[in-house]
Amino acid sequence: MITLKLASSLDGRIATAAGESRWITGPQAREAVHRLRAAHDAVLVGVETALADDPELTVRTPGFSGRQPARVVLDSRQRLADGCKLVAGAREIPTYVVATTPPEPRLVQAGVRVLTVPALGEDRPELKSVAAALAAEGLDSLLVEGGGQVAASFLRCGLVDAIEWFRAPMVIGGEGRPAVGALALTALSAAPRFRRIDVSLLGDDLWERYRRV
Numbered sequence: 001m002i003t004l005k006l007a008s009s010l011d012g013r014i015a016t017a018a019g020e021s022r023w024i025t026g027p028q029a030r031e032a033v034h035r036l037r038a039a040h041d042a043v044l045v046g047v048e049t050a051l052a053d054d055p056e057l058t059v060r061t062p063g064f065s066g067r068q069p070a071r072v073v074l075d076s077r078q079r080l081a082d083g084c085k086l087v088a089g090a091r092e093i094p095t096y097v098v099a100t101t102p103p104e105p106r107l108v109q110a111g112v113r114v115l116t117v118p119a120l121g122e123d124r125p126e127l128k129s130v131a132a133a134l135a136a137e138g139l140d141s142l143l144v145e146g147g148g149q150v151a152a153s154f155l156r157c158g159l160v161d162a163i164e165w166f167r168a169p170m171v172i173g174g175e176g177r178p179a180v181g182a183l184a185l186t187a188l189s190a191a192p193r194f195r196r197i198d199v200s201l202l203g204d205d206l207w208e209r210y211r212r213v
């Protein structure tokens, strides 16, 4: 089960051109994201998000005492920085780097589990192999938290079962980073389609929930 979470402006941007993304949505939407994390085996981001935001990707709901989801970074060449929060916490919370190169000793020594998978285009991890490698680690449900390039890759492969879209009442403009990168569609009929199953208000934001058609 792969769920794509997006937190965007009205015009589908997840950050300014300079990469500033905190915060687009409000506290209630962010709390809902923490509940979504708690309901998945692992939370996954692309390395550009890990480098730009230095996220923890943990559940920080007050009173939460359950198991933290594993953290996964798609990082072909293992660019993840030594001093980042994901690496620093790797001994406490299972933290995976999915790469196309053999494990870097500096990451392994810090407790990061490096999975080497086959590459597809631009030498990036092929996502069906990623899903299989994570399932072999017991990680069957994934919450993909972006950024836009990773969101596009999962959609392109037809691997997204559900979308949780948090939309804030602001407009960032075309130079902002897109919630979904290039899909290389040649016809509208090839666009991935989803069925809206719920819409609710979270403070000033809208929470739209979709399932694969």
Ligand SMILES: NC(=O)c1ccc[n+]([C@@H]2O[C@H](COP(=O)([O-])OP(=O)(O)OC[C@H]3O[C@@H](n4cnc5c(N)ncnc54)[C@H](OP(=O)(O)O)[C@@H]3O)[C@@H](O)[C@H]2O)c1
Residues within 6 Å of the ligand: 006, 007, 008, 013, 014, 015, 018, 019, 020, 021, 024, 045, 046, 047, 048, 049, 050, 052, 053, 074, 075, 076, 077, 079, 124, 125, 126, 127, 145, 146, 147, 148, 149, 150, 151, 153, 177, 181
């Ligand atoms: N508002 C939000 O909810 C939200 C959420 C997340 C991120 N963001 C923002 O989004 C920005 C980063 O997004 P982004 O689109 O630039 O980058 P991204 O999707 O976070 O990361 C892309 C990188 O991941 C690596 N990667 C490995 N395997 C991949 C695959 N199969 N498909 C795609 N990428 C793969 C590639 O680097 P290698 O080739 O080196 O492996 C690629 O450059 C940041 O500014 C961040 O703040 C906002």
